[in-house]
Amino acid sequence: MTGLDLNRLNEAAVIVYACCILFYFIDFVHTDRKASRIAFWLLSIVWLLQTIFLFYEMAVYGTFPILNIAEGLYFYTWVLVTISLILNWLKKADFIPFFLSIVGFAMLALHTFALSGKQSGQLSEQLISExxxxxxxxxxxxxxxxxxxxxxxxxxxxxxxxxxxxxxxxxxxxxxxxxxxxxxxxxxxxxxxxxxxxxxxxxxxxxxxxxxxxxxxxxxxxxxxxxxxxxxxxxxxxxxxxxxxxxxxxxxxxxxxxxxxxxxxxxxxxxxxxxx
Known part of the structure; x- marks a missing residue:
């Protein structure tokens, strides 16, 4: 899997995460349980995409991906998504997953785009353009x-x-x-x-x-x-x-x-x- 493929995976996670927050917001202001369920499943997709990325990083480099700022930020985002899923699944603190998701979205976008400078110049410019x-x-x-x-x-x-x-x-x-x-x-x-x-x-x-x-x-x-x-x-x-x-x-x-x-x-x- 190339660097471009990995960033495509993260870009997909960013877009799905954005849709997730939209449905969480609808539930937040409108108490719509259907919207909450949709948000939960979208967040599950984000967690799955992030987990695939983490396991790939561990398989390629043979270490747990927390050794630099970029890896630590990504793992931090994965932790936020995991906590949100657990709280949602337990039906505890309904609004916490929504606010956690806003923070997680910002961190994931920062990792995907702002830290893309470690890639090749052409790939970095492409990611910034996207x-x-x-x-x-x-x-x-x-x-x-x-x-x-x-x-x-x-x-x-x-x-x-x-x-x-x-x-x-x-x-x-x-x-x-x-x-x-x-x-x-x-x-x-x-x-x-x-x-x-x-x-x-x-x-x-x-x-x-x-x-x-x-x-x-x-x-x-x-x-x-x-x-x-x-x-x-x-x-x-x-x-x-x-x-x-x-x-x-x-x-x-x-x-x-x-x-x-x-x-x-x-x-x-x-x-x-x-x-x-």
Whole structure:
């Protein structure tokens, strides 16, 4: 098995891990046991892929793979995944596997991409390029979810206005009822927030590797974290405070406006993606 094959194995684990966290997040905010079970099986796949990698390393080098930072980091990630599986299987501390998985994902991505410098120059550049592609793809998917959520909130406000003014007609009938529009907008945000968070983790790792003068106060970076905070506040208001109706729809519209500001204005001021 070549170095490229091994990194393909780890890249697959990163992608499966990202899907796992998405379902854990759905269970975290929505108490969805089906999502929790899916996350458990996805995490089991990650554990299997990591275990194959560990045993291969031991077979090739004849030592336990903890002798340097890269190996130690990978073994640490494997331990986190193992603990998460045990806790999930025992049905203890439901939310701990979710938070452990976020840490484990960051460590696995760091091992797979940031420490790829020990590979050949061509392979290292290829891995870094693929990291950028995964980061951008996840960001675009999250933006797509937020955009669709915004559309449903706008339809909610339109329907609300038509009902309040008692304007009955074909337009009113063609739009879904208020509760459905509100719920779909919420579900789309539940999907978009973890994807954007994972994208930011991968993007930070890419910047650490690629940009020697990378600064955390870069407008694109701070703006992206601002978007995460605003949408997290939306979820907090929706889930914890149980806010419904027009106020939460307006909040969602305002969050999307902030997203657009970050994408167009802060993106033009930032050098973050100049080298991607």
């Amino acid at each position: 990291l950028s592609i995964i980061h951008i793809t996840m960001a675009i998917l999250s933006y797509g979810a937020f955009t669709l959520s915004f559309v449903f909130s706008m339809l909610y406000l339109l329907q609300y206005r038509l009902l309040k003014k008692k304007r009955w007609g074909k337009r009113l009938i063609r739009i879904n009822d208020l509760s459905t529009l509100d719920h779909i907008a919420y579900l789309l945000n539940v999907t978009g927030v973890p994807m954007l968070l994972l994208s930011l983790i991968l993007g930070s790792i890419w910047a650490y590797i690629k940009l020697p003068d990378f600064q955390w106060y870069d407008p694109k970076v701070t703006g992206s974290f601002g978007v995460i905070i605003v949408y997290s506040m939306y979820l907090y208001s929706k889930i914890v405070k149980n806010q419904q109706g027009k106020p939460i729809a307006l909040w969602n519209a305002a969050a999307f406006l902030i997203l657009l500001i970050n994408f167009f204005l802060f993106g033009s001021l930032s050098r973050f993606h100049e080298y991607s």
